Amino acid sequence: MQRVVITGVGAICGIGRNQQEFLAALEGGRSGISPIDCIDPTRGEVRFKYAAQVRGFVPEEKFSAKELAFMDRFAQFALTAAGEAVAQSGIEWTPDLQERTAIVTGSCLGGRAAEEAGYWELFHHGRSRVHPLTIPLGMSNAGASHISMKYGIHGPAYTVSTACASSAHAIGQAFWMVRSGMAPMAIAGGSEAPLFLGSLKAWEAMRVISKDTCRPFSADRCGMILGEGAAMLVMEPLEAALARGARPLAEIVGFGMSADACHITQPSSEGAALAIRSALRDAGLAPEQIGYINAHGTGTEANDRTETAAIRSAFGSHADRLAISSTKSMHGHTLGAAGALEAVASVLALQHGVLPPTMNYTTPDPACDLDVIPNQARRVSVEACLSNSFAFGGLNAVLAFKALPNA
Amino acid sequence: MRPESTFEELGIDSLDRLNILFDLESEFDIEIDDEEAKQVTNVREMVAGISHLLAAKEAASSEG
Numbered sequence: 407m408q409r410v411v412i413t414g415v416g417a418i419c420g421i422g423r424n425q426q427e428f429l430a431a432l433e434g435g436r437s438g439i440s441p442i443d444c445i446d447p448t449r450g451e452v453r454f455k456y457a458a459q460v461r462g463f464v465p466e467e468k469f470s471a472k473e474l475a476f477m478d479r480f481a482q483f484a485l486t487a488a489g490e491a492v493a494q495s496g497i498e499w500t501p502d503l504q505e506r507t508a509i510v511t512g513s514c515l516g517g518r519a520a521e522e523a524g525y526w527e528l529f530h531h532g533r534s535r536v537h538p539l540t541i542p543l544g545m546s547n548a549g550a551s552h553i554s555m556k557y558g559i560h561g562p563a564y565t566v567s568t569a570c571a572s573s574a575h576a577i578g579q580a581f582w583m584v585r586s587g588m589a590p591m592a593i594a595g596g597s598e599a600p601l602f603l604g605s606l607k608a609w610e611a612m613r614v615i616s617k618d619t620c621r622p623f624s625a626d627r628c629g630m631i632l633g634e635g636a637a638m639l640v641m642e643p644l645e646a647a648l649a650r651g652a653r654p655l656a657e658i659v660g661f662g663m664s665a666d667a668c669h670i671t672q673p674s675s676e677g678a679a680l681a682i683r684s685a686l687r688d689a690g691l692a693p694e695q696i697g698y699i700n701a702h703g704t705g706t707e708a709n710d711r712t713e714t715a716a717i718r719s720a721f722g723s724h725a726d727r728l729a730i731s732s733t734k735s736m737h738g739h740t741l742g743a744a745g746a747l748e749a750v751a752s753v754l755a756l757q758h759g760v761l762p763p764t765m766n767y768t769t770p771d772p773a774c775d776l777d778v779i780p781n782q783a784r785r786v787s788v789e790a791c792l793s794n795s796f797a798f799g800g801l802n803a804v805l806a807f808k809a810l811p812n813a
Numbered sequence: 814m815r816p817e818s819t820f821e822e823l824g825i826d827s828l829d830r831l832n833i834l835f836d837l838e839s840e841f842d843i844e845i846d847d848e849e850a851k852q853v854t855n856v857r858e859m860v861a862g863i864s865h866l867l868a869a870k871e872a873a874s875s876e877g
Contacts, residue, residue, distance in 0.1 A: 453844075613831060613847045628848065671828055708827070 409644040410584045411654035411810065413497075415750045416490030416595075418483050419635030419737040420458025424490055428737075429754050432762040433783045437736045439619050439631050444601050449526075452606045454615040458633030458738030459601060476542060477552060478517030479599035483636035483743070484549030485556060488593055492557065495640040496652055497591070499557060508589035509550045509563040510580040511638075512572030512596030514742035516546030516565075519602040549597050549636070561589055567742065570702070571663075572596050574745025574795035574803035577639060578661030581805075584641050591646075595746035597636030606632070612671075614706050620739075622703035622732035622764050623710050623778045625771035630704040633738025637746035639753070656753045657808040659790070660689025666800025673708055673796055678716035681802035685792060686720070689806040693721045696728055696806075697788025698761050700748045701778075702796045703732020704739055711773040713794065718776075729786075731779040735765040745795040749805055752793045756809040759787040816857035823856075837863060843870055 415425055420438025422428035431438065438458040445452065465474055465482050477485070497503070520543035524536030542548065547565035554563045562583065566575045573596020580594035600606075609615050609632060616629035639658075647654050662684025666677030686693060702713055710732075718725045733751045740747055755761050760783050767780035790808045797803075814823060820830065834845055837859075843866045853859050 453847075611831065611835060613834070613850070617847075669826070669828075672826065 407585055408587060409657060410581055410641050411644045411647050411657050412639050412641055412753055413647050413652045413654055414491040414493070414495030414640035415637070415655065415753055416487035416494070417635070417637040417747060417750045418460060418463065418486050419637070419740060419747055420460060420633045421737045423460070423463055425750065425754065428750070429758065431736060432733060432751055432754065433760050435736070435763045435765050435781060435783060437619070437765050438633070439738060442601065445603055445606065450603050450607070452603070453610050454617055456616070456618060456631055457601055458631060460634050476539065478520045478543045478548065480513060480515070480517055480597045481548040481552050483599060483634070484511060484597035484638070485552050487595060487597065487636040487638040488553045488556070491593065491638040491640045497640065503591055504558050504560060506561045506590050507559045508561045508580050508583045508592040509553050509559055510566065510576040510592065510594040511547070511550040511553070512566045512568070512574070512576035512742045512745060513546045513549060513598055514567060514569050514572055515598060515600050515605060517544040517548055518605065519599060520544045522602050522604045553593060568801045568803070569797035569799055570739065570741050570744055571795040571797035571801050571803040572742035572745065573637070574749065574793065574805055575663065577746060577749055577805055578663065578803055581641060581658050581661055584643060591640065591642045593638055593640055595636065595638035596743040598741045598743040599634045600632055600741055601634050616705060619766050620705040620735050621766040621768065622701070622705040622735050623714070623771060623774040624767045625769040627705045627707070627710060629706055630734065631738040633740040635737065635740050635747060636743050637750045639746070639749060654810050655813055656756045657810055658805065659808045660685045660691065660806030662686070662688055662804045664802045666802070668800055670800070671798050673712040674800065675712045675715035675719060677800055678713060678794070678796050678802050679719040681804045682716060682720040682792065682794070685804035685806045691790055691806060693724045695790045696721070696792055698755060698791040699728060699730040700752045700791065700793040701730045701732045702794045703734055703764065705732070705734065709796065713796065714774045714776055725776060729761055729777045729779050729784065731762055731764040733762050745793065745803060745805070748793045748795070752791050752807050756788065756791060756807055757813050760785050761788070814856060816860070817855055819855045841867060843867065
């Protein structure tokens with residue numbers, strides 16, 4: 407078993423197009439939630455009006471016309487984040503690394519927007535054909551495939567789809583591959599582009615989207631806010647990273663997962679607590695070593711109450727001595743990218759010694775009575791942290807990270 | 814099932830609620846607000862809420 411470190415991260419979402427912008431927004435408590443303007447209103451009205459859209463991203467500046475023809479928005483995000491993470495890691499590809507590096511991505515919807523475009527033509531315009539690239543654009547593994555082609559990587563590459571926990575499962579599996587020695591390096595994370603009409607309509611029907619903003623753990627919370635984006639991490643053994651002169655940002659130390667086996671949409675606190683305990687055990691960490699949890703914190707009635715109960719169950723009295731926050735209050739819920747984006751937020755928090763806040767917090771809720779770092783980032787260095795991801799379908803994934811001295 | 818039966822007593826969970834709201838909106842061609850729907854806990858309140866929305870719809874169409 408090898409110690410595994412993160413040597414590069416990349417992020418693109420509603421609060422930043424790279425890790426510098428992302429970090430500045432997290433530390434400044436700047437929300438990316440704003441009126442949705444990427445839907446053609448003549449095609450249909452959506453009852454909720456806000457999301458965390460990626461703004462100022464010009465695909466033509468990043469990719470050639472030929473490349474873009476083969477990539478839906480979610481794949482463009484995946485490659486953008488992977489490019490940033492790989493560049494930061496400073497890796498020089500050798501034939502051995504290219505042969506064995508792993509790529510694991512998470513996505514909930516994949517490129518389903520491309521399918522919608524075709525279906526619109528079929529059902530509304532009486533066309534009899536859809537675009538010939540509908541399948542390669544729409545497949546959920548497109549992100550992993552494009553990353554492999556970009557860097558000539560031939561190792562294990564696949565995509566995990568576990569709804570809102572997809573990319574946490576992806577990172578966890580990639581971490582285990584590196585830790586066991588199966589892969590000398592891994593690129594893992596997730597990406598999602600869910601802001602298209604059919605997807606928004608489906609979320610509207612679930613009645614869990616807030617009419618204005620996302621207020622996790624606040625008594626007046628009224629649902630989640632959707633976001634889009636991607637995040638990727640480069641992982642490698644500590645010794646290999648140091649040997650090649652790379653600068654590790656933080657250590658990834660544990661991964662736990664569980665299934666609620668209870669209800670298709672209602673979360674269970676015991677299922678979530680099981681994943682938290684399992685991540686701590688995998689990491690060899692005592693509960694008292696955890697100083698911060700990047701919460702799943704969707705801002706729904708059910709999640710926030712259940713997650714608080716899960717943390718209390720797993721941590722006992724230490725729950726009152728640790729801090730948690732939901733960065734979804736700023737970048738929204740990016741579904742299959744959420745676990746990765748929040749893993750990057752966790753790594754940055756350890757590296758920079760600043761815990762990101764839960765924004766839009768107004769009123770304490772007795773059912774969510776933990777220290778949620780309300781409205782203002784906190785400069786404090788913690789030894790270790792967790793990132794929680796709990797999916798519809800009751801599938802839970804929790805990642806554990808540890809700060810590195812001099813990172 | 815009686816008018817006073819609560820959804821909880823009837824074993825109606827959050828997902829059943831969504832299905833009922835979907836059917837009511839489709840059947841009566843109305844839009845039921847999420848927050849208002851959350852306040853409704855029994856059959857009588859549901860019927861009253863739908864009647865209210867239908868009356869509002871009627872009034873709107875006779876004006877138009």
